[in-house]
Amino acid sequence: MPVRVVDSSAPSQVSGANPSHTSPPACTLLSVGQAFSGTQNVSSLQKDEAWRVNVRIQGCDLDHGYLCGTMEALNVPMADTPVVTFWEGEIVDMKNYTFFTGKWEATSEVDTRHWTKFPSFSPLLSQVEVDGGRSLDLSNYPYIFMRWKEQYFVNVGTDCGLTIAGFYYVCFSCSDGSINGFYYDPNSSPFQKLELKVTNEGRSGFSFSSYELQ
Amino acid sequence: MPASASASARLPEDLITRLSSATDDGEAKLMALRELKNQIIGSRTKKLSYVKLGAVPSVVSILADGSSNSLLVQSAAAIGSFACGFDAGVKAVLDAGAFPHLFSLISHSNDKVVDARAHSLKIIYQSKLAPKYDFFQERNMKFLLSLLNSENENVTGLGESIITHSCETSIEQKALSDAGALERLVDLLGGSLCQRDASLESLPPQSHNPGSVSTKDRYPQTRLLACMCLIVVRNTSPSYLQDVGTKTKLILILLELLDGPGLVGDEAAFSFSSLIAEKEDLQKLVFEANVVLNLVTDLLNHDSANVRAAACICLRSVSCSVKNLSAGSFMNEVIVLPLIKLLHGSSTYVQVAALGVISNIVVNFTTPKSAFMQCGGVKQLAQLSKSMESTVRVNAVWALRNLMFLKDHRCKEEIFLELTASTLASLICDPEPSVQEQALGLVRNLVHGCIDSVEYVFADDALILHAVGRQLQTASKAEVLIEQPPPLTLSLPTTLHTSQLRHHPHSSWAYSPTLDASITTTTVAIMPTSILASSYVPISLPASSTLATSTTFVTPFTPTMSTSTITHAFAVKAVPTTTAVSQCLP
DSSP: OOOOOOGGGOOTTOOSSOGGGGSOOOOTTSSTTOEEEEEEEOOOSSOOOEEEEEEEEEEEEGGGTEEEEEEEEOOOTTOSSOEEEEEEEEEOOSSSOOSOOOSTTOOHHHHHHHHTTSGGGHHHHHHHHHHTTTTOOOTTOSEEEEEEEEEEESSSOTTSSOOOOSEEEEEEETTTOOEEEEEEOTTSOTTEEEEEEEEOTTOSSOOOOOOOOO | OHHHHHHHTSOHHHHHHHHHOSSOOHHHHHHHHHHHHHHHTTOHHHHHHHHHTTHHHHHHHHHHHOSSHHHHHHHHHHHHHHHTTOHHHHHHHHHTTHHHHHHHGGGOSOHHHHHHHHHHHHHHHTSTTSOOOOTTSHHHHHHHHHHHTOSOHHHHHHHHHHHHHHOOSHHHHHHHHHTTHHHHHHHHHHHHHHHHHHHHHHSOGGGOSGGGHHHHHHHHHHHHHHHHHHHHHHHHOTTSOOOHHHHHHHHHHHHHHHTSSHHHHHHHHHHHHHHHTTOHHHHHHHHHTTHHHHHHHHHTTOSSHHHHHHHHHHHHHHHSOHHHHHTTOSOSHHHHHHHHHHHTSSOHHHHHHHHHHHHHHTOOSSOSSOHHHHTTHHHHHHHHTTOSSHHHHHHHHHHHHHHHTTOOHHHHHHHHHHHOHHHHHHHHTOSSHHHHHHHHHHHHHHHSSSHHHHGGGGHHHHHHHHHHHHHHHHHHHSOOOOSOOOOEEEEEOSOEEHHHHHTSSOOOOEEOSSSOOOTTSEEEEEEOHHHHHHHOEEOOOOTTOEEOSSOEEEEEOOTTSOHHHHHHHHHHHSOOOOOOOOOOOO
């Protein structure tokens, strides 16, 4: 489990005691129902390959640093239909989750190697190296860093020849809703890049529907 | 049976005389034993009266000296019958010294004798009065293992009963584990299954009838006992049985046994609850096995209204998870049909409970048209949204709102036609704020999506739009300062026509470039008035201009409506009308 930062050791740069300051910026494009589309580069030494990918956010709980949704891979060679997986995300908010994964076979070196692939991470690197980024206040940072871990296949069996053993290091841009990610699985080709753009699915603008569970 | 009918006419004293007669008339004794057995079976009163008359020692002496296998079988059976579910009987049996006789003949050459004795011992071991088995004596452990290794199901069952009864401490568990008894128990779990499957497969197809099931029926008891042993072991010493495979196997077998006939099914339920009580890892496994879901779903059809309501509440809890919902386990006819049926019922609390589950499970991320709609649930929801009971109304509208979430145009139309614009408009203005809130959420989901969806609010002379407008007006009139509620933001379509906003008397908009979190969307913020006064500049909107992206509006927060009511009202009010985009703000 990642280190859960208790309130007493909350980022030092945060002024006042309002815990909502430690939450990431509430970005309207990171909300329930929002769709994204793009590609995942799965190239290996043998061949160049990219799968088309659609993502939809299905649940979001910023207070707990939680996000979930589905990911649909469209032109997967060994599958007859698009392969849909359900994933759960951890938002690096320094309250619930830090930059260090602490599980899923990811050491802090692996974490750093992946986070530094995002240009938007470089201003944070030195502080992360000092104290794991605990003193950082990301509440107004224009990027949201996350880890997305696929939990299960929605529409195919586990015998489909595909694996969801790894997870994604994700960087979301609050300004344009674009998402970049790198897939990490010690047994798959390294640094498979996920690139997604926000989509309004043919609507004339952005609007948001909502649901509420009880 | 004719035999028992004639026997019952005799006096008990007479029967006992015949049992204890010194003559060697085996046939007469056998008859007497059978009569006794038939009389006491299932009757505590008879058992007690025969115990008082001293019948048990007579039976035990036949058990000890029986000259024929039939006498041995019948005396063992009679002893078992005295002990079954009757502590005074167990005490009498033990006092009469039956225990060693039963044990000594477990290795008898006749299978029927062995069966009968093992069965009686098992019954005795179900009582707390049975002496504790000493696992630390090497001789005892060897004997126990020989029982577990037996090919006779009754004998292995006895071994398991002994462990269930007597294994209480972790030292005893360790002793059992070291001697290989646990391993054997795990084998028995799987072995019995295989044996059963093998026995079924070996039966010719024509014998697959209720009669042949009796072969099958002998096994569940053993499997249940093996499960119970392992549960006892695990509950006292969790360090054993950590293997996920074994745990899952235990769960699956118990579940299968739950469907079993009579006593086994009932006992399996208790074993099951003792297995998973307060153990989150096991509960998780159970949920993954879809077990809870199947069990609870069955209860939706239960005779008792309270049970049906409880099943709904349980389903509502497990469906309150996006992860579970996305797996698609809820949206099928097995669950949906009984739920819709419950909506037709007469009791309000069952209806409300059913609506609670429905409102969760209709949030469907995977398929465009849900099984719920295909089963005709919308009509019933529309009906209940007009209920006189506000709790029914709010839950029905809640379900419709969630059902409308991310639906395609065709589904929306189907729901809208059933609900009608006038019903929706009156729900928006419902006396209950909670109903208003859900109704506005419903409208918000209705207009979300393609441009055609927006048309709904203009239907019937813009009935819905005006209802939403009235809500906004109410909110603006009752402006009261609230202490620091958290700001809420939501996005609106990128192109907004301000004339739509302007023709409303409500004009206290404010603009803040600082709150803007995303450049490409327009954000409306509902802010507390205190913040509003200090950080936001009120603006008046230019007539007939279109608002561009990157615009934030702020309106005073009022306590008369919940924040989400206002949020929904805004989302609806600012519908996209033109495609023209022009920068209009300072």
